[in-house]
Amino acid sequence: xxxxxxxxxxxxxxxxxxxxxxxxxxxxxxxxxxxxxxxxxxxxxxxxxxxxxxxxxxxxxxxxxxxxxxxxxxxxxxxxxxxxxxxxxxxxxxxxxxxxxxxxxxxxxxxxxxx
Amino acid sequence: xxxxxxxxxxxxxxxxxxxxxxxxxxxxxxxxxxxxxxxxxxxxxxxxxxxxxxxxxxxxxxxxxxxxxxxxxxxxxxxxxxxxxxxxxxxxxxxxxxxxxxxxxxxxxxxx
Numbered sequence: 167x168x169x170x171x172x173x174x175x176x177x178x179x180x181x182x183x184x185x186x187x188x189x190x191x192x193x194x195x196x197x198x199x200x201x202x203x204x205x206x207x208x209x210x211x212x213x214x215x216x217x218x219x220x221x222x223x224x225x226x227x228x229x230x231x232x233x234x235x236x237x238x239x240x241x242x243x244x245x246x247x248x249x250x251x252x253x254x255x256x257x258x259x260x261x262x263x264x265x266x267x268x269x270x271x272x273x274x275x276x277x278x279x280x281x
Numbered sequence: 282x283x284x285x286x287x288x289x290x291x292x293x294x295x296x297x298x299x300x301x302x303x304x305x306x307x308x309x310x311x312x313x314x315x316x317x318x319x320x321x322x323x324x325x326x327x328x329x330x331x332x333x334x335x336x337x338x339x340x341x342x343x344x345x346x347x348x349x350x351x352x353x354x355x356x357x358x359x360x361x362x363x364x365x366x367x368x369x370x371x372x373x374x375x376x377x378x379x380x381x382x383x384x385x386x387x388x389x390x391x392x393x
Contacts, residue, residue: 197379208285208370209325209383216379224380256324258381267332269315270374270381274324 168192172257172273179247179280187242187276189257197260198240199270200224200232202253209256215240247280254278283308283375287384294391300358302387304371309349311373315381316345316356319368328369329356333376361391 173188191198196217201209201224211224215234229251231243240259244251255276261268284307294300304314313332317325329338331347331354338345344357354371368388372381 199381201383206385208385209372209381211380214380267313267330269313269327269330270372271327272317272325277322 170257170259170271170273172255172276174276175274176277177279179244179278181247181249181280183247183280184243184245185247186244187255187257187278188239189241189273190239191257191259191271192238193259193271194237195259195271196237196262198234199258199260200230200240200242201256201258202226202251203256203275204253212242212255249280252278252280283373283382285371285373285382285384287369287371287387289387290385291388292390294361294389296361296363296391296393298361298391300361300389302356302358302369302371302389304354304356304384306352306354306373306382308373308375309352310376311349312376312379314345314347314354314371314373316343316354317370317372319370319386321367325370358389361389363391363393366390 170191199214200212213232215221218237257273258270260270288303316328329345342359347354368386370386372383
C-alpha cells in the first residue's frame, strides 16, 4: 500500500536554483494538496488541485508553481529558491470535494534546505 | 478566516495517565475534523476523523469528540504509553473551501 509517495526525501539547494518536488498517489483520489511545515507555524497550504486539470492558490503560494500532470501526480516547482523556502513539504490527497467521511492522506515529506 | 488553537502546546506525563488534548476552531462551517499524529522527522498519520454530523469517534485507546457549534474537539488518550510520545495535530476541513486548516499541535511526551 504505497498511498502518497513524495520524491526526493531530502534536498539541499543553493539560492537561485530551481527544482521540482514530485508527488504521486495510487488511491484514485481527485483532490491533491501541497503544504509546508515550519517550526511554530503548523502546516500551511501552498496550492491545491480539486480535480485533474485544475489548480488553486492556498495560503502561501508566492514563489511556487504547480502542475497537475494527471490524476495521480501533482508536482511543486520552485523556480528560484530562496532561504525562506527552507521547510518540510508535504503532499496530500483526498476523495472528492465535500466528502465528509473521507480523510486526507499524507506523504512522508520532503526536507528542503536552501543555502 | 478559520483559526485553530491547540492547548496545551506541550505535555509531559508518566506512563498510565489518561490524557485530554484540546482543539478549538473559530468557524463551525466544517465537513469534518481530523486528528493526526506526527513523529519527529516523519509525516502525518491520520488517527481519527469525525464527520460534522457526529459527536465522537473511537479507535482503540483513542476517543475524539466534536462540538461543532462551540468550535471544540478533544482527543482523549487512555492509559498512555511511551509509544504515544509524538506531536498531535487537529485539522478541521472547511465547508466553503474544502481545505484542512491545521493547529500548531500538542507535543506529548510519556515517560516510563
